[in-house]
Amino acid sequence: MNRLFFRFFLFVMLAITGAAFAVHFAISRLYGDPLEDIARRQAAAQIFLLQHYVDQAPPDEWLARLNKVREVSDVRYDLVPLAQVRAALPESRHAALARGDVVIDVAHKAFFRRVDLKGERYVGSDEDVIHAQGLPIDTSQALWQEGLRYAVVALALLAPIALWSRSHWKGLQHLSQVADDFGAGQLSARAVMPRSASIYPLAERMNAMAARIGQLLESQRSLLHSVSHEIRTPIARLEFGLELLRSAADAESNPALEKRIAAMEKDLYELNALVSELLGMARLDSGQPLQRQPFGLADALRDCVAGLPPGADIELQLADDLGTVDGDARLLMRAVGNLAGNARKYAAHRVVVAAARLPDSVEIIVDDDGPGIPPDEREHIFEPFYRLDRSRDRNTGGFGLGLSIARKAVALHGGSVQAADSPLGGARFTVRLPV
Known part of the structure; x- marks a missing residue:
């Protein structure tokens, strides 16, 4: 400004x-x-x-x-x-x-x-x-008189221009602060200035835009809560019905029926997981403020890796001086967990999660020894529902939301996630968070 x-x-x-x-x-x-x-x-x-x-x-x-x-x-x-x-x-x-x-x-x-x-x-x-x-x-x-004459003229012009510009500057500073507050999640932030202000029409349009965005986000939140309730309820009923059906199948010792029930349970699990992923994505896009507070990064990474589903072992390489990070620990560790889970899904034998503290950032690296990611696909994999050709089967594919959620979660903290080649031969995901 x-x-x-x-x-x-x-x-x-x-x-x-x-x-x-x-x-x-x-x-x-x-x-x-x-x-x-x-x-x-x-x-x-x-x-x-x-x-x-x-x-x-x-x-x-x-x-x-x-x-x-x-x-x-x-x-x-x-x-x-x-x-x-x-x-x-x-x-x-x-x-x-x-x-x-x-x-x-x-x-x-x-x-x-x-x-x-x-x-x-x-x-x-x-x-x-x-x-x-x-x-x-x-x-x-x-010459001095001539210069003084032009100086007086310049001051006579600059004085009203300075006063006029000062009112503009103060108004624009106020609009800038409102925009920052609104972008930080304070959806009630509005520009307040007198009607006589020269940029009052701009402030009114900005307030109308903010009100419209607030209404859309509120509608999205309402829809999110409604969808969460309406979809979770039939899923719970289906789970209960399948449990009763499995009890009846066990009593009759019908292998074919048990196999069919197991397939239905797997489909129901995938549906439940998909709903959870969609709701998680919606929450990230809804503009809800982060629950920021300092947390120990080393302990959080250990708990994150320990809480992943069973699979290939993950090797932790954590620096001694990681210290604390100011942010939403649950959201950040979910992002790291998505990256580590994705690496373990495609790794041949080895997954390494490393973390180090740099002068102006914290760097978390997830390496695997899997097939890697082609260079022209490395940005697309962070798009929602985007999956590589080799992962489109139900056993390994997932829903294509994990990496997108990871990037959004890190971006909300002002950081970045990049994909590259790993020294282990597979893919490397690098998370950088400002400190």
Whole structure:
């Protein structure tokens, strides 16, 4: 936000500077150099003396009067050949010199003027130029005045712009804070500002958007609770019915019926697991705030691995300085459990879960020695219901939600999950959590 207004301020300053140069250029083109006019006014006494005293002398006394002026004046008057002056002056000043005008040299505090145009003062006077040096010309004060004038104009423009920008800045800061609060799960956060505020329409639209999102999330929560109740209830009845049916089958010793009941129980277990996964995914997407609190990472990882279903052994390699992590332990360990369970499902013999503490993050790595994941599939596997071709059978496939839930859970903590090749030959999943 500060960068936005700094750029705006810089743009205004550049615009004012450009306008100052444009004004100076336009005045110079239309009316001549302003500094030359100032210098001409400052040298007005010397010019007047030359034009109304020296030039008024009779032809045979012109040089004598010039010498008298030399004696009493602090200004140095020299007679210089016309060709030499033309070589010293830029071509744009030659025409004025040829007309007999006074040509001001501001940089050297001097002026040039031809003695006359017809050689009437003395022999060869039409080829001589009076060069007056040491004139009382000082344009620094004029430049300071000009700079002060533009500074006053700049301040007069910047003061109201600054006040106007400050109100915008405060309003945008407030909107930014509301957006952060809303994104953090405070769905009741709203922008409150007077109707006279310039960004009030934006705040109203943002509040309407937040209200709509809040309604959608609340509807999703209601649907989640309803679905949880409505689906769990028939599943429980089915489980109870199957249990009664199994008791009857055991009493009749009917192997075919027992096999069919076992298949139905397996289907029911998968349905129950699918509902649990879907409800878990919905909870992550519902915007519910995390139950954050510090927890010991090493102990949590040991409990997580110990709580996984039976299968291949998982080797733990935990650093001694893991310390604590601030977050929702249940959610994070579910993510790690999904990754470890997925690794154990496809591993040939070995699964390793390692953890280390870096300067600015905690890194949890899950390696396996299975078939690995093709590079072009490594981002797709985190999409809901996406499964690799080799895992689409019911024995190993799952539902394609475990990795998606893992990435969402880690992302809610500001972390990331990436898939890569493992040194063991299979897949490596790396979880990075900020500390």
